[in-house]
Amino acid sequence: MLPLLGGSPPGLEQPVPGLNLSWETIPARADDGALLGTLVWSALTSSAPGHQARPVLVVFNGGPGAASGWLQLGLLGPLQVALPVDGMSAASPVPMLRVADKGLGAQADMLFVDPLDTGFSRRDAAVAPGRVRSGPADGAYLARAVAVWLARHGRRNSPVILLGESFGAERAVAVAEHWLRHGPRVRLAGIVMVSQTVLNETDLRQTDRLQALAMGLPTIAATACHYGRSRAAPRDPLACADAAAELAQGPYLRALRRGTVPSRLVDRLARLTGLGRNALRRASPAIDRQQARLTMLHGQGLALGLYDSRRAAQLDDPRGWRDPSLAPLVPALGLAMQRYNQRLLGLARSPVDGTGYVLYNPEVRRTWRGEGPGSARRSVGGYALADRLGAVLRRSRADLLLASGVFDSVGGYGADRVLADRLALPPGRVxxxxxxxxxxxxxxxxxxxxxxxxxxxxxxxxxxxxxDTPA
Structure with missing residues (x-):
């Protein structure tokens, strides 16, 4: 095992004046204090006078199995990956890095969290994967490790904002719950969920199938608008999604629960989605978002991406259908993250075992126990995570920001609306x-x-x- 070091070697470029990106190691520990592995995390921090009062943004990605490199390269890091402006053209297999023109460094310090077996963080060889690959275990050891970082840097009294993308939103709930139940006292000020899966179509189908299907209508409408199939006006994807969201949680869901969709509602759905009346009648009466994604361009031999329906792939690809909105990004961003770490941190290999940075580890998701979206979480119930989030927000008095893309068929804009309604918090809190x-x-x-x-x-x-009421 290589020696565990920290910091950034002198002479490395720090592209944001007044801020420093450095790395350090933190032990991952079980409830009984046993060592589970070694976490290698980076942080973008200020050393200016009074910096302890700055908010701390704790950043998680999802998966399970994804490292924070996605959010560093795409949103919050001092260097950003240069991708096509429209987000649609093919990305270079070796994308360039550029200095971020805007960021949050002037407002907040940022801690980038890579769970065990992602990024440079590594599980101890003697620890079975099942000990750390479940929602409760993951949330517990990460909550303890974040608390160690806050104490180590004198930030226990700083306002903390948890930012989680996709499954990282569920991780944020688990971390906050651990602090509330077991300590330490952390000043939780807010939670940001990007493309959240706390309330998602796949899980909700088990307990409220009709609501799950209705949540997908905004994505169908936005996608139809993008491909020029929607007859709604204005023909803007976001406007189409908003109109569909209002329809979905009003007349459409009521009709689904009655078991019949009146003719005038079929006409409205046809205008929004571009689907013919016969196709809508065959839906009997619900429109399936995933089925719409696979059939909208079927006549052209194309299926739409799961993560971004604006991207399509040939169904007759000899390698089998690969999601065009994800498959090309993993190797490209993996190479970009290698250059990012080398340039800003002086790290080409993990200081734990000498292996490279892992942007996404599919083995973690494959072996996850009962908490990942679409996994064996069925017994928990489709609304259980949403209700746990509500309890966290009420007890901590933290506010919530939900953000999503209207072309997303994993999370979804429709799900955010339903989640906000489910939380039933006072106006302004969500x-x-x-x-x-x-x-x-x-x-x-x-x-x-x-x-x-x-x-x-x-x-x-x-x-x-x-x-001033800490979690």
Whole structure:
């Protein structure tokens, strides 16, 4: 095993004046204090006078099995991956890095969390994967490790904002719950969920199938609008998604629960989705988002991407159908993250075992026990995570920001609306933002810029508040 070191070697470029990106190791420990592995995390911090009062943004990605490199390269890191402006053209297999023109460094310090067996973090060889690959175990050891980082840097009293993407939103709930139940006392000021899966179509189908199907209507409408199939006006994907969301949670869901869709509603659905009346009648009466994604361009021999329905792939690919909105990104961003780590941290290999940075580890997801989206979580119930989130927000008095892309068929803009209604918090405590993008909404240039403005305002509001009741 290589020696465990920390910091950034002198002479490395720090592209954001007044801020420093450095790395350190933190032990991952079980409830009984046993060592589970070694976490290698980086943080973008300020050393200016009074920096302890700055908010701390704790950043998780999802998967399970994804490292924080996605959010560093796409949204929050000092170097950003240069992708096509429209988010649709093919990305270079070796994308360039550029200095981020805007970020949150002026407002908040950022801790980038890579769970065990992702990034440079490594599980101890004597620890079985099952000990760390479940929602409760993952949330517990990460909550303890974040608390160690906060104490180590004198930030126990700083306002903390948890930002989780996709399954990382579920991880944020688990971490916050652990602090509330077991300590330490952390000043939880806000939670940001990007393309959340706390309430998702796949799981909700087991307990409320009709609501799950209705949640997908905004994605179908936005996608139809993008491909020129929607007859709704205005023909803007976000406007189509908003119109579909209102319809989905009103007349459409009521009709689904009655078991019959009246003719006038079929006409409205046909205009929004571009689907013919006969196809809508065959849906009997619900429209399946995943089926629509696979059949909308079927006549052209194409299937639409799961993570971004604006991308399509040939169904007769000899390698088998591969999601065009994800498959090309993993190797490209993996190479970009290698250069990012080398340039900013001086790390080409993990200081734990000498292996390379793992942007996404499919083995973690494959062996996850009962908590990942679409896994064996069925016994928990489709609304259980949403209700746990509500309990966290009420007890901590933290605010919530939900953000998603309207072309996302993993999370989804419709799900955010239903989640906000389910939480039933006072006005102003939950805000929703939708973008003309897919699951990784920050990889679309215009959406990244707009979301950063929204995120900046959220951080300024909750991070600068006088909230003094810690979690």
């Amino acid at each position: 805000s929703i933002a939708g973008y003309r993008a897919g699951h990784m909404l920050y990889l679309d240039g215009a959406s990244r810029a707009a979301f950063l403005l929204r995120l900046s305002a959220f951080v300024a509001r909750v991070g600068g508040s006088s909230q």
